Amino acid sequence: METPVVALAGGVGGAKLALGLSKILAPDELTVVVNTGDDEEFYGLHVSPDLDTVMYTLAGLSNEETGWGLSGDTFTAVERLKTYGVDAWFNLGDQDLATHLRRTEMLRHGKTLSQATESMRAALGVRHPILPMSDDRVRTVVSTDEGELPFQVYFVKRRCEPVVRSLSFDGATEAAPSPGFRAAIEAARALVICPSNPFVSVAPILAVTGVRDFVRELSGLRVAVSPIVGGKALRGPAAKMMEELGLDATCVGVAREYAGFCDIFVIDEVDAHHREEIEALGMRAEVADTVMETQADKVRLARHILGLKE
Numbered sequence: 001m002e003t004p005v006v007a008l009a010g011g012v013g014g015a016k017l018a019l020g021l022s023k024i025l026a027p028d029e030l031t032v033v034v035n036t037g038d039d040e041e042f043y044g045l046h047v048s049p050d051l052d053t054v055m056y057t058l059a060g061l062s063n064e065e066t067g068w069g070l071s072g073d074t075f076t077a078v079e080r081l082k083t084y085g086v087d088a089w090f091n092l093g094d095q096d097l098a099t100h101l102r103r104t105e106m107l108r109h110g111k112t113l114s115q116a117t118e119s120m121r122a123a124l125g126v127r128h129p130i131l132p133m134s135d136d137r138v139r140t141v142v143s144t145d146e147g148e149l150p151f152q153v154y155f156v157k158r159r160c161e162p163v164v165r166s167l168s169f170d171g172a173t174e175a176a177p178s179p180g181f182r183a184a185i186e187a188a189r190a191l192v193i194c195p196s197n198p199f200v201s202v203a204p205i206l207a208v209t210g211v212r213d214f215v216r217e218l219s220g221l222r223v224a225v226s227p228i229v230g231g232k233a234l235r236g237p238a239a240k241m242m243e244e245l246g247l248d249a250t251c252v253g254v255a256r257e258y259a260g261f262c263d264i265f266v267i268d269e270v271d272a273h274h275r276e277e278i279e280a281l282g283m284r285a286e287v288a289d290t291v292m293e294t295q296a297d298k299v300r301l302a303r304h305i306l307g308l309k310e
């Protein structure tokens with residue numbers, strides 16, 4: 001694979017591969033573009049969960065147990081909000097609060113989400129660029145058997161229990177890619193779609209005006225990694241969502257989402273028997289050990305992907 005590389009990422013799964021890539025590639029060889037469809041205002045603050053998960057992971061500060069927030073954080077401020085009668089179901093950690101306070105203040109003073117993210121990632125010592133997919137407001141809405149739910153209500157408050165009927169990305173067609181995203185994808189010699197949820201992490205990025213065309217026109221290698229291994233999501237509701245949407249909850253079902261604009265689809269060793277079905281979709285199937293538990297796993301998968309050739 002040639003550089004520079006653009007990696008599209010959602011939360012935890014995306015952050016893991018982004019970390020692996022960042023251990024091999026120099027800061028001018030990798031740009032991580034992150035979903036902001038999950039962004040929401042909580043307690044008066046702008047929260048960007050996926051941007052923060054990627055930023056904290058690359059800074060070595062992430063909470064490995066929860067997958068979100070900062071390692072060793074406490075929740076006394078949220079407990080205090082409950083004392084005031086606030087229905088505080090979204091847990092912002094005490095240290096994490098500083099990130100949301102800073103971001104909100106910068107946005108209120110006219111800075112863009114890109115500028116706020118850039119300032120904080122540099123302050124945390126992260127050397128690789130991390131960019132929001134857009135500086136414009138895009139919000140993922142989950143249409144369920146309980147009605148339309150904002151993404152965080154579906155995911156955190158309702159613990160992904162409602163049955164998903166469809167997904168939409170409010171504002172995506174009016175949103176422009178962030179300036180850095182546009183520049184990075186124009187310069188890119190390869191694209192990696194991280195093993196994030198294709199419906200709620202990657203789809204919002206692809207829904208931003210022009211992004212699908214940018215990806216289609218990219219001359220280098222375009223590689224996607226399956227977040228579904230052995231018919232199960234490594235994390236999160238992807239498999240349950242696929243079943244509810246009437247899709248095949250396997251790596252093949254994910255591959256169908258990327259057919260037409262990906263050259264190589266990376267599947268886990270346990271899914272090697274799906275190779276032919278994937279190749280029938282017009283993509284090359286590449287078998288790898290995609291489960292990333294340790295840092296060595298993340299670097300190993302990243303190295304495998306970077307070693308792919310047309």
Ligand code: FO1
Pocket residue numbers: 010011012038047048049050052053068069089090091092093096152155156
């Ligand atoms: N996920 C939860 O399941 N419960 C929480 O209380 C929660 C709080 C939270 C705070 C900050 C943050 O950046 C992320 C947080 N998340 C929480 C995770 C997040 O909502 C989701 O994992 C992502 O949006 C999905 O990628």
